[in-house]
Amino acid sequence: MEIRSLDIPEEVLQFYLDSGIEKLYPPQAEAIEKGLLDGKNILAAIPTASGKTLLAELAMLKSISKGGKALYIVPLRALASEKFDRFREFSSIDLKNGKDRGVRVGISTGDFESRDEWLGSNDIIVATSEKTDSLLRNGTAWMEEITTIVVDEVHLLDSANRGPTLEVTLTKLMKLNPECQIIALSATIGNAYEVADWLGAGLVRSEWRPTDLREGVYYGGNINFRGSQKLIAASSKDDAINIILDTLEDGGQCLVFESSRRNSVGFARRAGAKVSQLLDRPTRDALDSIVEQVLENGETEASKVLAQCIRNGTAFHHAGLNSAHRRLVEDGFRENKIKVICSTPTLAAGLNLPARRVIIRSYKRFDSNFGMQPIPVLEYKQMAGRAGRPHLDPYGESVLVAKSYGEMQQLFDNYIDADAEDIWSKLGAENALRTHILSTIVNGFANARDGLMEFIEATFFAHQNDTWGLMEVVDDCIDFLKEHDMLKGDTRLVATPFGNLVSMLYVDPLSAATMLDGLDKAENITELTLMHLVCKTPDMRQLYLRSGDYELINDFVITHAEEFSEIPNQFKDTDYEWFLAEVKTALLVLDWINERPMDDISKSFNVGEGDIHALAELSEWLMHSLSRLARVRGHPAADMAGMLEKRIHYGARPELMELVGIRGIGRVRARRLYDSGLKTVEDIRKADPAVIGKLIGTKTAGKLLREIGMHIDIDPGNPDDVGSKTMDSLIGNEQSTFSDFEK
DNA sequence: GCAATTGCGTTCTAGACAGCATGTC
DNA sequence: CTAGAACGCAATTGC
Structure with a gap:
């Protein structure tokens, strides 16, 4: 047409x-x-x-x-x-x-x-x-x-x-x-x-695609397609690496999917050792400039590992990366400088990042309830569909890796020739209904039990299911909301001001109830009390409890026992382990607002910068909500929560709040200024610009002074030379050597 | 005699939306 | 209760 x-x-x-x-x-x-x-x-x-x-x-x-x-x-x-x-x-x-x-x-x-x-x-x-x-x-x-x-x-x-x-x-x-x-x-x-x-x-x-997609399974030295085979040279012991080398020799790029972060990092490193041998001079130079930016934009050990991979033409990608690293990896791949990305499912859906060949190294994923589970067909199709860049590649190929003949046949049946699953509404669950019932009443889409059922009749859930069984769950939700002062009335349901606030803050009503309940029960409210309450809510993402954590966190809990609003019975181990995970999460955020360096946090909690930012962002929102909710209840903890919210935003102690409010000044620079006696904006105004320049670099200092409304030029001599390099030598930041990574 | 390989036990496990008020290193 | 990959360390084989 x-x-x-x-x-x-x-x-x-x-x-x-x-x-x-x-x-x-x-x-x-x-x-x-x-x-x-x-x-x-x-x-x-x-x-x-x-x-x-x-x-x-x-x-x-x-x-x-x-x-x-x-x-x-x-x-x-x-x-x-x-x-x-x-x-x-x-x-x-x-x-x-x-x-x-x-x-x-x-x-x-x-x-x-x-x-x-x-x-x-x-x-x-x-x-x-x-x-x-x-x-x-x-x-x-x-x-x-x-x-x-x-x-x-x-x-x-x-x-x-x-x-x-x-x-x-x-x-x-x-x-x-x-x-x-x-x-x-x-x-x-x-x-x-x-x-x-x-x-x-x-x-x-339709299944129509502008670029041909061939779906195959690697087994026994070949990629097997329906009706054809492609021999892969066995130049390395690792099958997946051989497939990568084959793709690169053909002028293509590879996207490799792994099930865990560790595996994706590990594979990117191993593959890099081989891939680097195929890189030409211009590509190497282009990669070096990415490497430089990766190092500039990272504060943790992970940057060095990523840098080493990229130097070799490979990269890994998962949610632990900070946003700068993510962008560098994605752009580097789009510009065909990075040849291989080894990724967790981050890249499976969403972002437009196609490659000539997609390798699915593992089609199983861990589930805490069922062990390793095969991924749904829908997800496989989305990963495989990444293969083939429209108008750039002649075709796209996706490859599953099998370890036996039987497994290969199974993969053909269960994925390549399989139809994607049906989708099912999940609205019937109480935790979903709880929040949406509240918002539906707040919005005036319903104002009684009957109206609520009428609204539900219009949803996809009702389109797929009988709703008679739902009545009971809906009643449970209404009871819960009434019990916690979010709804009132009998024949006619109305949201209370408190319920309105909960809906607008966009928190789960259960989160709101958890936080306020905790405030009521707590006797000695400290920063830890509030931080733990935030981490206890279902809206927060908790960290995993790893072996060895139990003892450590448990000791901490014992020494700070009176600061927790409630401590579950230690002998009901599942409850108690959940509690410890909440505390562990709270400890990470507390480290963040106490200015513990990114790298330290990353090492002791075994998380990436991306995780730290995500947890901070999440807890900031919840702390904000806690503060607002406490305020409408007239609870004195509202102010403490407000301060904590601000501190989470900047990742700094209270005394830095004034400095950190200046654009371009974050936790690190503010701390450096503060410790040198420049504790307020007024101090900075009175200070010698050259001194400020020495502390945070001339360029930043210039920006800082302009930001607070002063127009002073600093050191007209050699402005370029005094930038970040001076800073590094000032704080003894060794421009790291990476020899320890290539085994 | 020392390096490479095999074997065993242990450990750990993906991602990401929302408030508010404007801008991290 | 469920699964599998990777790593560290020790025992074993290989030259």
């Missing part, structure tokens, strides 16, 4: 023609035929890279040209910014719809809100599903103006954690805007028709 033949505004047509798009892919054409441009709802269950985004774009732009507004819902922040960047290109499209300007795009996620004066003034708003839910809870006015909703990765409905939120949010949006067009994008799933039916959408289902 020709793009010229579409019923879209001239300016939109020109935009796509300019970017070289003339014809639609078959699944896209099918969506058009099913009414995409006539406002019909569409569910597109098609592979990644087969043009889902274009589908959504056409519908959104068409709708905007008629004066509408689009909401694009994504599951990941990273995806939100990827889409945001893409849609910003539409600013050149003037739809002449009376607004006399290009298409405007805004973004709204937990960590990043559009700088635009008012989010709602945009034509397209990109948001995560939780943020959409939150906006809805806060009664955002423009939600009713939405005319097109795009739901990316709608198969996430199946996720136990996050599916219910997506489901309830969509239900609310449909109730709010019954005329609204919905474009749902999904991976290939078994029961796509069921989702389509729920949404009242036309179904486009």
Whole structure:
């Protein structure tokens, strides 16, 4: 189908023609035929890279040209910014719809809100599903103006954690805007028709891809495909490494999936030793510049390991990396400098990072209840689907690795030839219903038990299940919410001010109850008390308790026993071990706010920088909530919690709060200034600029002074020379040697 | 005699959304 | 109760 033949505004047509798009892919054409441009709802269950985004774009732009507004819902922040960047290109499209300007795009996620004066003034708003839910809870006015909703990765409905939120949010949006067009994008799933039916959408289902995908299994020196074989030279003992070398000699790149972080790091290192021999001079130079940036942007041992890998042309990727490292690895791979990424499932879904060949080294993953479990077909398909870069690779290949002939056959049957699983609503669980029942009442979508059931009837859960069994769970939730002063009334249910706050803070009602209950029970409230309460909530992610931790943490608990609001019975070991894990998590965050160096924290808790930031971010939000909740209850701990919130944000002790408030000054620089007697902004004003320059580097010092409103040039002599190098020698930071890594 | 290999026991296990108010090293 | 990879260390084989 020709793009010229579409019923879209001239300016939109020109935009796509300019970017070289003339014809639609078959699944896209099918969506058009099913009414995409006539406002019909569409569910597109098609592979990644087969043009889902274009589908959504056409519908959104068409709708905007008629004066509408689009909401694009994504599951990941990273995806939100990827889409945001893409849609910003539409600013050149003037739809002449009376607004006399290009298409405007805004973004709204937990960590990043559009700088635009008012989010709602945009034509397209990109948001995560939780943020959409939150906006809805806060009664955002423009939600009713939405005319097109795009739901990316709608198969996430199946996720136990996050599916219910997506489901309830969509239900609310449909109730709010019954005329609204919905474009749902999904991976290939078994029961796509069921989702389509729920949404009242036309179904486009296809396996079509712009780049050929061959799925195979490696066994006995060959990659075996259905009907063909490819011999892999055995130049190393490790099969997967041989497959990598084969890919590289063919000019391609490899994405390797592993089940654990340790394995992915280990494999990237081993593979690097071989891969490095194939690198040419220009590639080496390009890699060296990435290595430099990796070292500049890391504070822990892990940076050195990553640097060594990248020097060799490989890299690992998992959630323990800090965001700078993540970006360097992803970009380095996109620019074809890094040849191999060995990743945990971080890269399986979401980010657009295709490779010539995908190797799935392990299709099993640990589950604390069932041991090693094979991953779902859906997940396999998503990993395999990463193979083949459209327009760049002639084809893509995915390879599972088998250790026996039987295993190979099994892999063919269970993955390559298998259909993806059906997806199932997880809304029936009490922990999901608890929070959504509260928000539904707060929002006025229901105000009684019957109304609640009526609302639930409109969800995907009700579409798949009988709801008669749900009544009991719903009643349990209502009881819980009443018991904790979040709801009141009998025939007519109303949210209390406290319940309203819980809903707006976006915490699980159980978290709120846990925190307040803890405050009531605690006798001697200290920072530890509050930090532990935060770590005890179901919204917090706890650290694993490793062998040896038990004794250590237990000793700590004994010496600080009176600071905990409650200590479970030590002889009910599961309870007690959970408790110890909470305490361990609290200890990490306490280390963070007591300025323990990143590297120390990383070593003693065996976590990466990414984990530390994630835990800090999480506990900051919960500490904020604790503070707000305590305040409405008139509990004196509110102030202490407020201070802790601030300290978690900056990762510093109280005395640094003034300095750390200055832009460009974080925990490390603030500490350096403070310890040299520059304890306040006023001290800095009075200080000799040269002294400040010595402490934190001339460049930063200049920025600092400008930031506090002073315009003084420092040391006009040789400005470039006094940068970070001086700093390093000042604090004895050896520019590390990496010889110890290459065994 | 010393290096390489095998064997055994131990250890550990993926990811990531949200508030609020503006900016880490 | 469930599984498997990797590592460290010791015993064994190999030259």
